Amino acid sequence: MRTxxxxxxxxxxxSGRGGRAWLALCLFCLWPVPASLFTGCSSPSPEDTAxxxxxxxxxxxxxxxxxxxxxxxxxxxxxxLEFCRSLPVPIQEEKVRGILVYGARPDRGxxxxxxxxxxxxxxxxxxxxxxxxxxxLDGLHVFNSLVKxxxxxxxxxxxxxxxxxxxxxxxxxxxxxxxxxxLN
Amino acid sequence: MMKNGKMFRRAAAVVxxxxxxxxxxxxxxxxxxxxxxxxxxxxxxxIFQWTGVAADRDGFIYVLDxxxxxxxxxxxxGKLVKKAGRKGQGPGEFLAPRLLACSEDFLYATDQTVLGIxxxxxxxxxxxxxxxxxxxxxxxxxxxxxxxIVVMGFPGPGKIVVMDGSxxxxxxxxxxxxxxxxxxxxxxxxxxxxxxxxLAYLFQDRIERWDQRGKRLWSKNLLGIxxxxxxxIGDYVLPTEVCYKDISLDDRGRLFVLAGKHAKNPSRDVYxxxxxxxWLSTLTLPDTTHCIYIDRQNFLYVRxxxxxxxxxxxxxxx
Numbered sequence: 001m002r003t004x005x006x007x008x009x010x011x012x013x014x015s016g017r018g019g020r021a022w023l024a025l026c027l028f029c030l031w032p033v034p035a036s037l038f039t040g041c042s043s044p045s046p047e048d049t050a051x052x053x054x055x056x057x058x059x060x061x062x063x064x065x066x067x068x069x070x071x072x073x074x075x076x077x078x079x080x081l082e083f084c085r086s087l088p089v090p091i092q093e094e095k096v097r098g099i100l101v102y103g104a105r106p107d108r109g110x111x112x113x114x115x116x117x118x119x120x121x122x123x124x125x126x127x128x129x130x131x132x133x134x135x136x137l138d139g140l141h142v143f144n145s146l147v148k149x150x151x152x153x154x155x156x157x158x159x160x161x162x163x164x165x166x167x168x169x170x171x172x173x174x175x176x177x178x179x180x181x182x183l184n
Numbered sequence: 185m186m187k188n189g190k191m192f193r194r195a196a197a198v199v200x201x202x203x204x205x206x207x208x209x210x211x212x213x214x215x216x217x218x219x220x221x222x223x224x225x226x227x228x229x230x231i232f233q234w235t236g237v238a239a240d241r242d243g244f245i246y247v248l249d250x251x252x253x254x255x256x257x258x259x260x261x262g263k264l265v266k267k268a269g270r271k272g273q274g275p276g277e278f279l280a281p282r283l284l285a286c287s288e289d290f291l292y293a294t295d296q297t298v299l300g301i302x303x304x305x306x307x308x309x310x311x312x313x314x315x316x317x318x319x320x321x322x323x324x325x326x327x328x329x330x331x332x333i334v335v336m337g338f339p340g341p342g343k344i345v346v347m348d349g350s351x352x353x354x355x356x357x358x359x360x361x362x363x364x365x366x367x368x369x370x371x372x373x374x375x376x377x378x379x380x381x382x383l384a385y386l387f388q389d390r391i392e393r394w395d396q397r398g399k400r401l402w403s404k405n406l407l408g409i410x411x412x413x414x415x416x417i418g419d420y421v422l423p424t425e426v427c428y429k430d431i432s433l434d435d436r437g438r439l440f441v442l443a444g445k446h447a448k449n450p451s452r453d454v455y456x457x458x459x460x461x462x463w464l465s466t467l468t469l470p471d472t473t474h475c476i477y478i479d480r481q482n483f484l485y486v487r488x489x490x491x492x493x494x495x496x497x498x499x500x501x502x
Contacts, residue, residue, distance in 0.1 A: 071251065072233070072250060072251075072280070073280075074279040074280050074297055075297065114490070116226050117226065117489055117490045117492055120226055120232065120492055121232050121233055121251055121490075121491075121492065123229075123232070124229070124232025124233070124249070124251040124252045125232070125251045125252070127252065128251065128252035128253055128254075128270070128271060129271065
């Protein structure tokens, strides 16, 4: 979009010698042009696709279950974190939700305090690992049995109207399957 | 009748064991604590899960944080001065930061999953990595030329190695040669001014003092534990209940031993022993902790709130 000042400047120059060239240059500088025209890349970037998909009608969503105890084990969580980071940021923001699963601690007395401690730890972990999706606490412990059975991702397939469960490390083809369902 | 016989034997065993344990003994010294500083709260980002702590003569406190893979420096008032490190295996990076010690000029940090010791200056600039080819369970630094490490005894026997700043080994102390099973020789250790080593066994009821030449000077059992609980995990049968979690020395050479599962207050009771191994007192901390650290000014540092808080206490003796 051209600004009023810029337009006035262009008009003045255009009336003189070489005005066309100046006009062309001004238009070139001010008119919004797709970056792909100059980079030679006509296909949209994965981020663009993800953004489009995130804002489209595809309501497939993904829940990632984190076991609190495994936050302290780098090798245990490495495949899941690698998967999360491979998801484009718009998809992470729009279609992925994290759920932190933890065991109740009766010895702590006030479960509210312990839940806040767990939440703070998850916040530090998510920040340090550049996770871009919101993560909520499973305060009712309803997902504990799922996590115990190694399920770490639940995918709500909007097209087939089904729920799929995945354990990590993923089997061959599963990562592409999840990506495809989230991106399309 | 049989039942009565069994009960009698149990009662006799209790009579025999209890006087040996510290629970019935009278305190010879009263030790209490006074809170000086608390770093890290629910609503700040100071600490997410501290694992290792060290303090220097100027009052700065250094903390390894296992959840944001960092080394942090706090001033004497608890204000975060600097943070360094990130997730990774490169220079100055961490995957599972664990032990921390400091000398006059440098900080020494270990990582549970990366071999060797990372050295930082007091401004948290990474300087070098001292190579070592086995995982460590404890680390203490007397000077930049005397760095003692406890090598994890798994699958072989554990040992204490003293090395210089370049990683050249000066002495080795094989404190436990008998093969009692994996991890049974895991210890937390401390080094006094005379070069004596104190060992607290994680999975055995044993606290010991050794000289530098490898001679055991004394051995104590405070808890009266005869049998260690074991569990099959994978291919190994491993101990599951921790007897002693950590040890540290105060400025007079008294030994502070953090007790584990078998204590009256697990992870809160700290037994205070004289340098000759006599039990003097039991100090009960307000919250559970995974480690205890006493700095050169005789302040005690422990954990609170499951590791999001670091507490600094003054030790008071009566």
